[in-house]
Amino acid sequence: MDLMQHYEESPLKLEIASLIDVVFLLLIYFMVTASLIKKEADIGFMLPANVAVEDMQEIPVEVLIEITRDGTVQVEGMRFSYDDRELEDLVVQVAGLKEIAASQNSPFFVNVLPHADALHRRIIDVMDACAAAGVNSLTFSKSM
Known part of the structure; x- marks a missing residue:
């Protein structure tokens, strides 16, 4: 114990x-x-900041006018037959597109694509319609 x-x-x-x-x-x-x-x-991340907005780039508005062998004129899904020598609807259509381009401050061009066998008379009709619509830039493309 x-x-x-x-x-x-x-x-x-x-x-x-x-x-x-x-x-x-x-x-x-x-x-x-x-x-x-x-x-x-x-964890790294970036917060949105006040960044200066870059100038918007001007995207030109171009209208393609096709002249087929038989003298039919096609623009934006519209067709004008050879019998329509004045092409007044074409003048209205092109002038409207020109106004749209002007409202967007974009350059406006018209490109004429005649078929190789199209009559020169019909090409001159299209050129006259473009002049009546106030087109300043008109170019020609070679048909495929």
């Missing part, structure tokens, strides 16, 4: 030195692993 009395009489002591070492090791471990995790605030 002497041994038992000895244990009861001595106060219990807790050795803290080894616990402090363990706590420091755990602290170092968590500090090292926590820095490897990328936080949401660290």
